[in-house]
Structures are given as C-alpha cells and as structure tokens.
Amino acid sequence: MTFLSPERLWLLALAPLLAAAYVLLQMRRRRYTVRFTNLALLSQIAPKHPGWRRHVAAGLFLTMLVLMMIGFARPATSVKVPRDRATIMVAVDVSLSMMAKDVPPTRFESAKSAAKKFIRELPARFNVGVVSFAGNANLVAAPSADRDAAIASLDQLVLAKRTAIGEAVFTSLQGVRSFDAQASQDPPPAHIVLLSDGDNTTGRSVQEAIAASRAAHIPVSTIAFGTPYGTVDIEGETTSVSVNKETLKTLADGTQGKAYEAADSGQLGEVYANIGSSLGFKTEHRDVAARYTGIALLFALAAGGASLAWFSRLP
Structure with a gap:
C-alpha cells in the first residue's frame, strides 16, 4: 500500500498521546477515589464501578480516530488496468x-x-x-x-x-x-x-x-x-x-x-x-480512503452505542 498524501501521516503521532492522556486520567481518578476514607459514604455517592466496560468505548473511539487519520493521508492500492x-x-x-x-x-x-x-x-x-x-x-x-x-x-x-x-x-x-x-x-x-x-x-x-x-x-x-x-x-x-x-x-x-x-x-x-x-497492463494507484472512512464510521457507531448502552451518554 502507498499513500497519495503521506505528509499527513504525522497526525498518527497524536494517537499514542491521546492514549497516554487517557491512561493518566484513569490513574488520576483512581488516586482521587482513594482519598475517601469513609467507604460507606463513597458507595453512596459513586455509582457501581463499571470495570472493563468503561475502556471499550474509549478504545473504539481511539481506533476510529486512527482510521480517520489514515484515510486523511489518502491510502492507495496498486491495481492493473489495460493499456x-x-x-x-x-x-x-x-x-x-x-x-x-x-x-x-x-x-x-x-x-x-x-x-x-x-x-x-x-x-x-x-x-x-x-x-x-x-x-x-x-x-x-x-x-x-x-x-x-x-x-x-x-x-x-x-x-x-x-x-x-x-x-x-x-x-x-x-x-x-x-x-x-x-x-x-x-x-x-x-x-x-x-x-x-x-x-x-x-x-x-x-x-x-x-x-x-x-x-x-x-x-x-x-x-x-x-x-x-x-x-x-x-x-x-x-x-x-x-x-x-x-x-x-x-x-x-x-x-x-x-x-x-x-x-x-x-x-x-x-x-x-x-x-x-x-x-497488457499498467499499474495505477487508486485512492481507497473511502474504505478507511467507512470502517472508521463503524467504529464510531460502535463506540457511541456502547457508551449509550452502558453509561447513558456519548463518549
């Protein structure tokens, strides 16, 4: 695979930064929770711990962003066309x-x-x-x-x-x-x-x-x-x-x-x-960005659906 606008791939560097920011926020929430010494009071003011489900929507959302970034760089595939x-x-x-x-x-x-x-x-x-x-x-x-x-x-x-x-x-x-x-x-x-x-x-x-x-x-x-x-x-x-x-x-x-x-x-x-x-044939590069955009849309819908189903809000 090749890219028709490879200079746009630098945006992918933002993906690990977003992932790191998400991890830091989760660690900060955990430290904030530990400050409550009255566990009975904490159980009354905090909802039931969502566990692994809270990370699913975030993972789907981040995957969607990565796919959109790849699509923005205009990926192309080599195809043979008659000369x-x-x-x-x-x-x-x-x-x-x-x-x-x-x-x-x-x-x-x-x-x-x-x-x-x-x-x-x-x-x-x-x-x-x-x-x-x-x-x-x-x-x-x-x-x-x-x-x-x-x-x-x-x-x-x-x-x-x-x-x-x-x-x-x-x-x-x-x-x-x-x-x-x-x-x-x-x-x-x-x-x-x-x-x-x-x-x-x-x-x-x-x-x-x-x-x-x-x-x-x-x-x-x-x-x-x-x-x-x-x-x-x-x-x-x-x-x-x-x-x-x-x-x-x-x-x-x-x-x-x-x-x-x-x-x-x-x-x-x-x-x-x-x-x-x-x-008989020559090789041409055809833009397949729409393919990545379509897959990204599916991940966006999955992220939104999971967040609504489990937390009654969009990510």
Missing part, C-alpha cells in the same frame, strides 16, 4: 532468401502465416502495425486496432533483393512514434516482433538498431525462419541461404526481447505470452 495504447509492430522479411523451401512451403509463406496467426490472437486492447523489409523498410500498415487491415497488408507483400534488418527496426520505432498525436512526446508501450532468416546485408547495422531500441525502451523479439541447408534459385543460379540465428539472437538479447525459432511451435506460443505480460 489501450499498447502497440505491437510486426516486421516481416521479404528478401529473396525467404523463397527457400527448407521451411515448407517456403520461409516467406511460413512467416506470413505465423504473422497472421499472431495478429489474430492478439487481444483487442493491442494495436498492431506491419513493416516489410528487404533492401529498405516500409510501413505497410500503420498501428491500429484494425486486425483486418494488418492481415490484408501481409497478402500484398512482394519479395525483393537484400535484407535491411536494422532499417526494419528503425521504421518500426518510427511507426510507434507516429501512433497518435501524443506519441512523439509520450510514446505508447510497444514491442517489435521481427520475422526473418537473419542476415543484415544493407542499411544501418544491427548494433545501431539495438541502441535505438534501448533508447526508446522498446524490446525486439525475433523469430528465425530457416535451416543451415536452405537454398534459392536466383536468375538460374542456386545460392545457399543459411539462416543466421546469431544475428537475430544478438538483436533480441541486446534489446531485452526474446529469440525464437519458427521450427519450434511451442516457443512461438510464448511470443504472445511474454509480450502480453509486459504490455
């Missing part, structure tokens, strides 16, 4: 190496299917955008809650030469910063999911992308598509296109994301789970 600005950027590699069939039917078709499945399963509170990258990177679907638009953009992707992983990260970061009018100053919580076979052959380096992502506090999780034995036919020539898992893992680890492999469907299931836990 309706949370944004996922899905970056898909459209380089020619993605034509390799070592991940059937091809790396490219497998990546698109995985991206579509991922987007469909995102909860409604997430916004999603799509970036494609080959020799350069393009924002093909601006981040929004429109799942159909994001999925449709994946069907329009076309393969091209070279691979610019670094540029894909920079374009994704720019997509996050342009999410809404306040995003440039207050960017939404975001995560980038990059699907690729791993080589960065042009544009800004992976290390530059890592530095930019860390500065923006946006992790990049990667999904590697391919095996060491992939090949593609380009202009009649067969070219080996081994997957570069190390590059993707370096990017993920450097940005505090996670590195996954498309061959492991169990791992792919973790992608949403990890992102959902980090972006």
Whole structure:
C-alpha cells in the first residue's frame, strides 16, 4: 500500500498521546477515589464501578480516530488496468532468401502465416502495425486496432533483393512514434516482433538498431525462419541461404526481447505470452480512503452505542 498524501501521516503521532492522556486520567481518578476514607459514604455517592466496560468505548473511539487519520493521508492500492495504447509492430522479411523451401512451403509463406496467426490472437486492447523489409523498410500498415487491415497488408507483400534488418527496426520505432498525436512526446508501450532468416546485408547495422531500441525502451523479439541447408534459385543460379540465428539472437538479447525459432511451435506460443505480460497492463494507484472512512464510521457507531448502552451518554 502507498499513500497519495503521506505528509499527513504525522497526525498518527497524536494517537499514542491521546492514549497516554487517557491512561493518566484513569490513574488520576483512581488516586482521587482513594482519598475517601469513609467507604460507606463513597458507595453512596459513586455509582457501581463499571470495570472493563468503561475502556471499550474509549478504545473504539481511539481506533476510529486512527482510521480517520489514515484515510486523511489518502491510502492507495496498486491495481492493473489495460493499456489501450499498447502497440505491437510486426516486421516481416521479404528478401529473396525467404523463397527457400527448407521451411515448407517456403520461409516467406511460413512467416506470413505465423504473422497472421499472431495478429489474430492478439487481444483487442493491442494495436498492431506491419513493416516489410528487404533492401529498405516500409510501413505497410500503420498501428491500429484494425486486425483486418494488418492481415490484408501481409497478402500484398512482394519479395525483393537484400535484407535491411536494422532499417526494419528503425521504421518500426518510427511507426510507434507516429501512433497518435501524443506519441512523439509520450510514446505508447510497444514491442517489435521481427520475422526473418537473419542476415543484415544493407542499411544501418544491427548494433545501431539495438541502441535505438534501448533508447526508446522498446524490446525486439525475433523469430528465425530457416535451416543451415536452405537454398534459392536466383536468375538460374542456386545460392545457399543459411539462416543466421546469431544475428537475430544478438538483436533480441541486446534489446531485452526474446529469440525464437519458427521450427519450434511451442516457443512461438510464448511470443504472445511474454509480450502480453509486459504490455497488457499498467499499474495505477487508486485512492481507497473511502474504505478507511467507512470502517472508521463503524467504529464510531460502535463506540457511541456502547457508551449509550452502558453509561447513558456519548463518549
């Protein structure tokens, strides 16, 4: 628990002072009573000793004061609320190496299917955008809650030469910063999911992308598509296109994301789970002073009721 006005808690120091004053008054009454040496006369002028009951009303009243003091300091409890600005950027590699069939039917078709499945399963509170990258990177679907638009953009992707992983990260970061009018100053919580076979052959380096992502506090999780034995036919020539898992893992680890492999469907299931836990909710402090005020009122009523029942007066 936290307090929204903690400086008011100094009032609690008055509670032990009031308790001490009450004890002193009781001791003073006892000494005053002992002065009467004529016990017969004392029994006639003093009512029957109330015993422990006289302390009950005082204890309830003091508890009520303590609760009111705590409520005055505005106690707050931490609650999780959905982040309706949370944004996922899905970056898909459209380089020619993605034509390799070592991940059937091809790396490219497998990546698109995985991206579509991922987007469909995102909860409604997430916004999603799509970036494609080959020799350069393009924002093909601006981040929004429109799942159909994001999925449709994946069907329009076309393969091209070279691979610019670094540029894909920079374009994704720019997509996050342009999410809404306040995003440039207050960017939404975001995560980038990059699907690729791993080589960065042009544009800004992976290390530059890592530095930019860390500065923006946006992790990049990667999904590697391919095996060491992939090949593609380009202009009649067969070219080996081994997957570069190390590059993707370096990017993920450097940005505090996670590195996954498309061959492991169990791992792919973790992608949403990890992102959902980090972006799905934010913690807010909600004032619960009314709760303490209500309990204090119950103690006040109990104190008054006990005093009226036993002594025919209010405390």
